[in-house]
Amino acid sequence: MASEVRSVEKPKSPIECGCKMKALRIMALVVLISTYQASVVANVADSITTTMLPGQTPLVRLPSNTLLKYTAYKDVSILHFRVPQDTRTAMFSFKAYEESKSAFQRVCPERDVTLHLKAGSYPVISPENITFPRHFLSADQRFPIYDLQFKSDSTTKRLNVDGPQPGNWFAVAFISWTDPNNDRIEQQGLSPSCETQLLSEMSVIESNPQTLSENVPHQDILLTNATTPNTYKFFVPRKIVAITIQITVTKACMECSEICLGINSQALPSHRSFLHSDIIPANETTVHLIQFDPEENEWHYVDVSFEDIANTSQENQDVPLYDVEFTVMLIFHPETLVPPDHKALSFDSYPLLRQTYREFFMFDYDLLPDINGTVPASLNLTAGTAALFKFDVGDVYDIGGTLSFAISMKQDIRGNTVDQSASLSVTESAPLFAQKLVDTSAEDAAKQINTVRSNQTIIVCMHLGIPGVPTWPDRCVYGRHVFPAAITVNNTDPDTSTGLVHVPFPESGNWFVTLGLFCHGAETAARTTIIDSVKEFVRSHSNLLIGMQMPCACALRKDFYRNCLTDEACLTALNETETLKVKECIMDAKCTPRYQEMSRQFEQHHKFATEQSVIDNASCNSSVLFTISSSPCVAGRCGKYGRCYHYMSGGFVFSTCLCIKGYRGWDCTEDSQVPSSMSILLASLLLTLSNLLFLPSIYFAVRRKYYTEAVIYFFAMFFSTFYHACDSGEDEYSFCLVKIGVLQFCDFYCGLLAIWVTLIAMAHVRQTFVSLLHMLGAILLAFGTELNKQSLWVFLAPALTGICLISASWGLRCRKTRKWFPARNYLIIYMPIGAVLVMVGLVCYAFLQTKQNYHIVHSIWHMVMALSILCLLPNRKTFLPKC
Numbered sequence: 001m002a003s004e005v006r007s008v009e010k011p012k013s014p015i016e017c018g019c020k021m022k023a024l025r026i027m028a029l030v031v032l033i034s035t036y037q038a039s040v041v042a043n044v045a046d047s048i049t050t051t052m053l054p055g056q057t058p059l060v061r062l063p064s065n066t067l068l069k070y071t072a073y074k075d076v077s078i079l080h081f082r083v084p085q086d087t088r089t090a091m092f093s094f095k096a097y098e099e100s101k102s103a104f105q106r107v108c109p110e111r112d113v114t115l116h117l118k119a120g121s122y123p124v125i126s127p128e129n130i131t132f133p134r135h136f137l138s139a140d141q142r143f144p145i146y147d148l149q150f151k152s153d154s155t156t157k158r159l160n161v162d163g164p165q166p167g168n169w170f171a172v173a174f175i176s177w178t179d180p181n182n183d184r185i186e187q188q189g190l191s192p193s194c195e196t197q198l199l200s201e202m203s204v205i206e207s208n209p210q211t212l213s214e215n216v217p218h219q220d221i222l223l224t225n226a227t228t229p230n231t232y233k234f235f236v237p238r239k240i241v242a243i244t245i246q247i248t249v250t251k252a253c254m255e256c257s258e259i260c261l262g263i264n265s266q267a268l269p270s271h272r273s274f275l276h277s278d279i280i281p282a283n284e285t286t287v288h289l290i291q292f293d294p295e296e297n298e299w300h301y302v303d304v305s306f307e308d309i310a311n312t313s314q315e316n317q318d319v320p321l322y323d324v325e326f327t328v329m330l331i332f333h334p335e336t337l338v339p340p341d342h343k344a345l346s347f348d349s350y351p352l353l354r355q356t357y358r359e360f361f362m363f364d365y366d367l368l369p370d371i372n373g374t375v376p377a378s379l380n381l382t383a384g385t386a387a388l389f390k391f392d393v394g395d396v397y398d399i400g401g402t403l404s405f406a407i408s409m410k411q412d413i414r415g416n417t418v419d420q421s422a423s424l425s426v427t428e429s430a431p432l433f434a435q436k437l438v439d440t441s442a443e444d445a446a447k448q449i450n451t452v453r454s455n456q457t458i459i460v461c462m463h464l465g466i467p468g469v470p471t472w473p474d475r476c477v478y479g480r481h482v483f484p485a486a487i488t489v490n491n492t493d494p495d496t497s498t499g500l501v502h503v504p505f506p507e508s509g510n511w512f513v514t515l516g517l518f519c520h521g522a523e524t525a526a527r528t529t530i531i532d533s534v535k536e537f538v539r540s541h542s543n544l545l546i547g548m549q550m551p552c553a554c555a556l557r558k559d560f561y562r563n564c565l566t567d568e569a570c571l572t573a574l575n576e577t578e579t580l581k582v583k584e585c586i587m588d589a590k591c592t593p594r595y596q597e598m599s600r601q602f603e604q605h606h607k608f609a610t611e612q613s614v615i616d617n618a619s620c621n622s623s624v625l626f627t628i629s630s631s632p633c634v635a636g637r638c639g640k641y642g643r644c645y646h647y648m649s650g651g652f653v654f655s656t657c658l659c660i661k662g663y664r665g666w667d668c669t670e671d672s673q674v675p676s677s678m679s680i681l682l683a684s685l686l687l688t689l690s691n692l693l694f695l696p697s698i699y700f701a702v703r704r705k706y707y708t709e710a711v712i713y714f715f716a717m718f719f720s721t722f723y724h725a726c727d728s729g730e731d732e733y734s735f736c737l738v739k740i741g742v743l744q745f746c747d748f749y750c751g752l753l754a755i756w757v758t759l760i761a762m763a764h765v766r767q768t769f770v771s772l773l774h775m776l777g778a779i780l781l782a783f784g785t786e787l788n789k790q791s792l793w794v795f796l797a798p799a800l801t802g803i804c805l806i807s808a809s810w811g812l813r814c815r816k817t818r819k820w821f822p823a824r825n826y827l828i829i830y831m832p833i834g835a836v837l838v839m840v841g842l843v844c845y846a847f848l849q850t851k852q853n854y855h856i857v858h859s860i861w862h863m864v865m866a867l868s869i870l871c872l873l874p875n876r877k878t879f880l881p882k883c
Helices: 002-009 014-019 021-046 309-314 410-415 432-439 442-451 527-540 558-566 568-573 576-586 595-610 677-703 707-727 740-763 767-788 792-817 824-848 854-872
Strands: 056-067 077-083 087-100 112-119 145-151 157-162 167-175 194-206 218-223 230-236 240-251 259-265 276-280 287-292 298-306 323-334 347-350 352-356 363-367 379-382 386-393 402-409 455-464 469-471 475-478 481-484 487-490 498-504 509-520 621-631 642-649 652-659
Touching: 056 077, 056 167, 077 087, 077 194, 077 652, 087 112, 087 145, 087 167, 112 194, 145 157, 167 194, 218 230, 218 298, 230 323, 240 259, 240 298, 259 287, 276 287, 298 323, 352 386, 379 509, 386 621, 402 455, 402 487, 402 509, 455 469, 455 475, 455 498, 455 621, 469 509, 475 595, 487 498, 509 621, 527 558, 527 576, 558 568, 558 576, 576 595, 677 707, 677 854, 707 740, 707 854, 740 767, 740 792, 740 854, 767 792, 824 854
Parallel strands: 347 386
Antiparallel strands: 056 194, 077 167, 087 157, 087 194, 112 145, 112 167, 218 323, 230 298, 240 287, 240 323, 259 276, 259 298, 352 363, 363 621, 379 621, 386 509, 402 498, 402 621, 455 487, 455 509, 469 475, 475 481, 642 652
């Protein structure tokens, strides 16, 4: 601050100083004020950082962001961070505070702030707790979203992420959602004008992993008082299908706990994210071989630590010092040298060609053209060999839309009615999926149908970074993790022969899609039989629910599920969703270490229970159509009751839906709050017809020879009626005479003008001044309405000015005539009634209006303001109104 002041006070010359002393004083004052404000903001920003932990390095401090109240995804503020490689822990700090914009600097109330943080792409959220569309890829198969709720009270809140994914991280922040139907419609000026500001920082604790090389032993020591694991990293080139880590304990420790080993790709392993984990005894000198499936062309990390390292880090001063000596060696297994005990993953890999379009987030992938330059319209699948697609989603510029995969079994599409609503890729000419359907000949389809001799099911796996192995009947295996299939289609029913999956805001990186064909017996069990089979399976393994902990999905209700599975009536009543949820938990890596065994047991149980023999040989084949595409919003659309728009925040573009007519949700299909047609019609009629109460006011104004006032009352009624006829009705019963902006201006302007001319009539000034005051009010009110029609001062200025004129006029008349003025009846009866009506109307207008009751409260405002004119408009001769 001192340097800025000196730059102002230091003159260039004595002459210049003498001539501009006054200007310099003003400039110095401005600089001091601005510097003080900047220092306040800087102090607020600086205060977000507190005591640094050992090894903690601050990396990012973002500028303050103004937060908006959440009504749709368009209102979010996007924050961007970039996490470097080899990061052990990323620490995100956030602080929200209120900044007053009022001229009187009134105190701003604290607000609730919501923040969601995610790696790779924008978080897909639903603050209204609306269920996502059923075709969305499960959130369990994507990067986790970290949530934070806090107040705008200048208190720093933190999110610590262990083993964060390196690269782009995005947070979306906003003022927490509340039901808009219950939010009060506030008049500007009645509440403090405030902005919620958010300050954000990121710091990291980096790891220093030792690099391992293939077939080179690395010797190391693990200490019991270590506060961090021993960390190693190695790079896995392409075409490596398996890796064996050989750990040899050369010096055992009888007093030490077991050694934990965690493996992960791209990021350091953590309790929430790991590729493989294992336990090694520390009390014996043995060789341990740990085999896992890696991700090709990626860095991998290995953490080696004692099982009780958390307790050791807290009480490391009291723990006796022991050590274990060991060696680590990597053994790579390429495709040609698969280990005997490794389950071979047989894939037919198909290269893809990307087609990019001019619009944001518009691209698709298709098979490479053949030697004739023709792109194959379909893909042939063979049982036992899964088809593999690998494609790239670009960094930042591809993540703001929706990635979609659609599939259809070709023979069923030709033999049955095509549901083209499943088409996903909207190109410049026509949907790509529909084009493929048309391009395939019916003759070829007939041949396909005639060759079908068994029921066929295609299981589709879709995942980022690692290909999935389709597993009967509806599972996908990703290393040691098992998830439900993204899509399952079969040829037993036209309704199930097509399938699709959407990935909104897809993470950047390499995506894999695998298609597995399974042919089974012609007898297909009924749906109830399958669910009964699942219930029988989960009941026989209900003991696995005992030790389930978070983040397992069944952890919170594990006691209920265990009791229900042992109660025949409860188990019978258990719905399909809950049953399948329990089955997923029993087979989830987050819930039980026996998840692989459970997956195999369920597969065998399901085959036996449904009496289906799976044919897994080359005699089973099928032809399918597929599309891989990206488009804005959901397949470029937002249903029938929404519009797709692009927005920018923090320099990042994203697409989202804006819903109409009360529809909500990610694709504007949720209709729980959609008003009925009758309620829409009644609300529209109430808002428009309530203005007809101005007719008596117009009539009495003409009778009392207030012709100018009568004309203004008429147009106030006219424009208010047609404005609400256009604004209400939800496009179902609405009628717009001209543009709604024009009608809105005229509604506000004529309403203010009606208030003004009524006050001038009440003032009873000389006729020579009436026209002058009318014109002066007309010009100034037009200016105020255009400037800010919803400001409180636009209403207060003419009202206060009119009251002053009335007080001055009546006071001068009383002083001059020495008589009571105006008449006693007007002052005692009509004027109080009119004033009460005006106050009721103002209270309704300023304090009671919500979105839910708007049509009622605003109609009351129309009626009481019209009735108040009958009482307040004086008679020219007797000054006594006929109310």
